[in-house]
Amino acid sequence: MTRALAAPVILGVLNTTPDSFSDGGRYLDPAAAVARARDLVAAGADVIDVGGESTRPGAVAVPREEELARVLPVIKELAGAGLSVSIDTLHAATAEAAVAAGARFINDVSGGLHDPNMLAVASAAAAEHGVRLMLGHWRGIPDPAHERSNYGDVVREVRAELAARADAAIAAGVDPSLIVLDPGLGFDKTGEQCWELLRRLGELQELGYPVLIGASRKRMLGAVLAGVTGAPSAPSDRDGATAVVSALCSRAGVWGVRVHDVAATAAAIAVERAWAGDAAGD
Numbered sequence: 567m568t569r570a571l572a573a574p575v576i577l578g579v580l581n582t583t584p585d586s587f588s589d590g591g592r593y594l595d596p597a598a599a600v601a602r603a604r605d606l607v608a609a610g611a612d613v614i615d616v617g618g619e620s621t622r623p624g625a626v627a628v629p630r631e632e633e634l635a636r637v638l639p640v641i642k643e644l645a646g647a648g649l650s651v652s653i654d655t656l657h658a659a660t661a662e663a664a665v666a667a668g669a670r671f672i673n674d675v676s677g678g679l680h681d682p683n684m685l686a687v688a689s690a691a692a693a694e695h696g697v698r699l700m701l702g703h704w705r706g707i708p709d710p711a712h713e714r715s716n717y718g719d720v721v722r723e724v725r726a727e728l729a730a731r732a733d734a735a736i737a738a739g740v741d742p743s744l745i746v747l748d749p750g751l752g753f754d755k756t757g758e759q760c761w762e763l764l765r766r767l768g769e770l771q772e773l774g775y776p777v778l779i780g781a782s783r784k785r786m787l788g789a790v791l792a793g794v795t796g797a798p799s800a801p802s803d804r805d806g807a808t809a810v811v812s813a814l815c816s817r818a819g820v821w822g823v824r825v826h827d828v829a830a831t832a833a834a835i836a837v838e839r840a841w842a843g844d845a846a847g848d
């Protein structure tokens with residue numbers, strides 16, 4: 567029996583955007599966003615990942631003041647209510663304001679490459695509040711429209727590039743114990759490259775940092791489901807497949823999973839933990 571590992575942290579996705587690929591437009595109103603966050607926590611989310619600008623291919627760039635207007639009221643209310651909040655942003659100014667409003671995780675899918683000030687902001691946030699920095703892998707930055715999925719060995723290259731991002735964060739003053747790495751599934755990567763990254767997750771974990779996985783509702787799952795049903799699936803039809811990935815991440819000792827359907831993932835992880843004999847599963 568594999569050694570019982572702690573269950574992954576569940577980050578519940580809260581996109582306060584009009585154009586996110588799977589839930590755009592539903593939580594633009596702060597009251598609706600806060601209500602959604604409370605539902606996510608009730609369903610088992612440990613952290614609410616608040617994003618005010620979609621990162622999907624071709625998404626419209628959002629002026630800083632608009633991004634801030636979308637995320638700050640929600641973060642202030644959630645943090646004020648004692649909930650754990652992550653800010654999903656490419657922009658240092660947004661991360662800084664979000665931390666001041668109570669966010670305790672910075673989630674940068676570009677690994678600090680998009681905004682040259684991000685690592686300095688993250689370093690100050692780490693020093694002052696112990697804010698954790700989640701560094702994603704994305705070669706598309708700064709030109710996301712340019713396809714850059716021409717990898718030789720995607721796992722080896724993503725591992726090396728994420729290690730370099732962690733080193734840069736440490737050089738900027740971020741305590742290594744606060745860093746989380748994320749392979750950036752779907753960020754200028756083909757479905758097969760994403761599956762290869764999951765297949766060889768251990769090679770990323772060998773870097774010694776906690777790993778976060780964001781597969782929820784993504785195209786890689788849609789392709790698998792199309793093979794089952796013979797028809798394309800809407801993102802919201804991919805929550806069952808997402809939950810299976812969450813259970814397998816739990817079995818692999820992944821630190822955290824970022825999902826839209828928290829209830830399905832919480833159930834999947836609880837089942838995996840019970841199977842593994844983890845006391846929490848009793």
Ligand SMILES: Nc1nc2ncc(COP(=O)(O)O)nc2c(=O)[nH]1
Pocket residue numbers: 579581586587588617620621622654673674675700702748750751778779780781782824
């Ligand atoms: N750390 C992390 N953050 C992310 N933010 C947005 C999206 C895009 O998906 P969404 O449109 O459903 O938010 N994916 C990730 C991801 O894979 N990892």
